[in-house]
Amino acid sequence: MPGPGGKPHNFQKPKSVGKTLKRIFGYMLEKKWMLILVAFFVIISAGAGVVGTYFLKPIINDCIIPLIGKSPQDADFGPFIQMILIICAVYLVGALSSYLYSRIMIKISHGTLNAIRKDLFESMQDLPIKYFDTHTHGELMSRYTNDVDTLREAISNGVTQLITSAITVAGTFIMMLVLSPILTLLIIVMLFVMFAIIKTIGGKSAANFKKQQKAVGEINGYIEEMIEGQKVVKVFCHEDESKIKFAQLNENMRQAATNANTYASVIMPIMGNISYFNYALTAAIGAMMVIAGRMDIGTIASFLQYTRSFSQPITQISQQFNSILAALAGAERIFEIIDEKPEQDEGYVTLVNVIKNKDGTLTETEELTGLWAWKHPHHDGSLTYTELTGDVRFEDVNFGYDEKKLVLRNVSLFAKPGQKIAFVGSTGAGKTTITNLINRFYDVPDGKIRYDGININKIKKDDLRRSLAMVLQDTHLFTGTVRENIRYGRLDATDDEVIAAANLANAHSFIRHLPQGYDTMLVSDGSNLSQGQRQLIAIARAAIANPPVLILDEATSSIDTRTEALIEKGMDELMKGRTVFVIAHRLSTVRNANAIMVLENGEVIERGNHDELIAQRGKYYQLYTGQFELS
Structure with missing residues (x-):
């Protein structure tokens, strides 16, 4: 049910390969019948390669050797042509199967990624504010970009390649045993050598890829910060310093990427050369066995082809080794967010x-x-x-974002229904923290906050937040029309209510003069509006929610004095009959508050209305008369 506010988951080495694979396949199994088809076509494709290679033996022994020394007139090419047609049919079926499983796998991979992105985004919406306060935006965005992309590549190509390679290796190994157990033993020895090399070089590559992934996160976070703060950079002429810092981060990434890809790139040539050596050694031993009469030419020809077929999948696996690990590590990073403990809510009111x-x-x-x-x-x-009246009371509240450092100390205050309570004090005094606690963005470990006489820890967070509206210092507008941004405060609001809210915030006048009025599109966080206009829209958004409690955190900080005077009457109308908490650096905006709280080092050191505090000649008096400035 709606309340007053509106209507109602490049890389580091994976920690647990088996567990991560199980989860990925868990998503893929949602397309179970498609996977069965993929498995069927993969088996056909790999089997076609194995069977086609075996036909070299009969085509040489039974079709080619009998024709040696015969004239074209006496030679019977019928069996040879028939065998060629059979081989062509086998490989044609294999090629068609490869095409079909590739097409189906594309659908599976995109469906899987769609489900993973959905779970990732939904889990992120359930995370507490603290999580976003302790992780950079660039770090979180890399989950949706870099990590999802590496996972897409692995699911689209890596999975089928692994299955195809496994079937090819198994089938080829069986056929080699059938053809020559002795030569197969030689292949097994070389196989152990290959695995030892992959393990050694792959381990060094993985360690450097871990450094690369960390560097990617750092550089993405820095780039995002610079884009968001470009005006600040230019104002203070820090372009050169920004370039130097970026160059350092970029160099760190280059070194890590170079080392990682050096090891990754060397695997393929080493495996290729071992494969060639193995082929040559097998051919030499096989030739001696043919000369000794222990093997026929058709068998050695087929076996040599199987040797290439056997080493090629292993070489492909080694080539994909790091990309597969990258995908698994990326998936782990995604699952870390999906598995992150969601915002806890034990409320039942x-x-x-x-x-x-x-x-x-x-x-x-x-x-x-x-x-x-x-x-x-x-x-x-x-x-x-x-x-619901909006009676809010703090009782001996202690709080710190870090357990070792308290931000609020023994704070006790009350706001009766309809009262306007103002907080003043230096930066870091705890003003915004108080509003964060009212919203239950953070829970109080010591002390109590009561809302209409009810401990807010007993109130469900969604219901609590529906009864509140906030206008933040850092205004955020969404991509969409002005109308949609105002209606964000209450999604079922009519157009007339949107206009009424804009009038209340004194935003109607400038909105009316926009190119498309209320249907003007806002992009890039409302960059096509002035800072003051954006703030007015945020105030209108709070007004349309029509809550009993209103929190204004520096709500007029970005509005000039003239505009502030124009909206003062509208703000008074907005605050009428509501409990209002105001945080402001401009003391002129808090003169008419019922009570002004002066905070210092997390403690309320003075309380009273404007006249009472002036009469006390304490900290507020110093602030108001300019003897001490807010910072």
């Missing part, structure tokens, strides 16, 4: 629509009455309804 009876009691209703109450179930099975 919910926000419901009610009607007030003649005797003053409240009755829950499904209709949108505009009257809200907290539905509070008790241990004995009874229910009580407490009208």
Whole structure:
């Protein structure tokens, strides 16, 4: 049910290859029948290669050798042509199967990535604010770009190549045993040599790819910071310093990437040369066996071809080794976010629509009455309804983002319904932290916050936040029309309500003069508007939510004095009858507050209205008279 605010998952080495593969295949199994078809066509494709190679033996022994020394007139080419046609048919079936499994695998890979991206995004929406405060945007974005891309490549090509190679190796090994157990033993010895090389070089490559992945995250985060802060960079003429820092990060990435890809690139030539050596050694030993009469020419021809067929898949696997590890490590990074502990909410008090009876009691209703109450179930099975009025109280609250460093110390304050409470103090005094706690962006470890007499830890976070509206200092507008951005505060608002909210925030006048008015598209966080205009839209967005509690965190910081005066009346209308918490550096904006809280080092050192605090001649007096400036 809607409340007042609106309607209602390049690389580091993977830690657990088996577990990660299991999860990836878990997503792929959602397309189970497609996977069965892929497996079928992969078997046909790999089998065709194995069977086609075996036909070299009969075509040489039974078709070619009998023709040696015969004239064209006496020679019977019928069996030879027939055998060639059979081989062509076998390889044609194999090629068609390869095409079909490749096409199907594309659908599977994109469907799998669609599901993974969906889970990743949904999990990210459930993460607490603390997670985003402790991770850079570039680091999080790399999950959707770099990590997803490496996973796409592996699923599209790597999985089928692994299956095809495994079937080819197994089938080829069986056929080699059938043709010559002695030569097969030689192949096994060379196989162990190959695996030892892959393990040694691959391990060194993986360690450097881990460094490369870390460097990618750092450079992406730095680039994003520079793009967002380009104006600041230019204002302070720090272009050269930015270039130097970027050059350092870029050099770190170059070194890590060079080392990683050097090891990765050397595997293929080494494996290729070992393969050639193995082929030559097998041919020499096989030739001696033919001379000794222990093997026929057709058998050695087929076996030599199997030797190439046997080493080629292993070489391909070695070539894909690092990309497969990259995909698995990328998948682990994605799954880390999907598995991240979501925002905890043990609240059980919910926000419901009610009607007030003649005797003053409240009755829950499904209709949108505009009257809200907290539905509070008790241990004995009874229910009580407490009208939502906006009474907020802090009782001896201690809090720190870091357990070792408190930001708030023994803070006690109250805001009665309809009161305007202002917070003033230097940067870092704890003003914004108080509003973060009211929203339950962070939970209080010591002390209590009560909302309409109810401990907010008992209130479900979604219901709590529906009863609040915030206008932040850093305005964020979404890509969409002006109308859609205002309506974000309450998605079921009508066009008339959107205009009324804009009028209340004094934004209607400038919106009306935009190229398409309320249908003007905003892009890049509203970059086509001035900072003040963006802030006015944010205020309108809060106004349309029509909440009983309003939090204004430097809401007018980006508005000039003239514009501030114009919206003061509208803001008064917006705040009328609501509990309002105001954080402002301009003391002129808090003069009419019912109570002004002066914070210093996380403690409330003064409380009172403007006149009372001026009379006390304390810190507020110093701030107001300019003897001490806010920073």
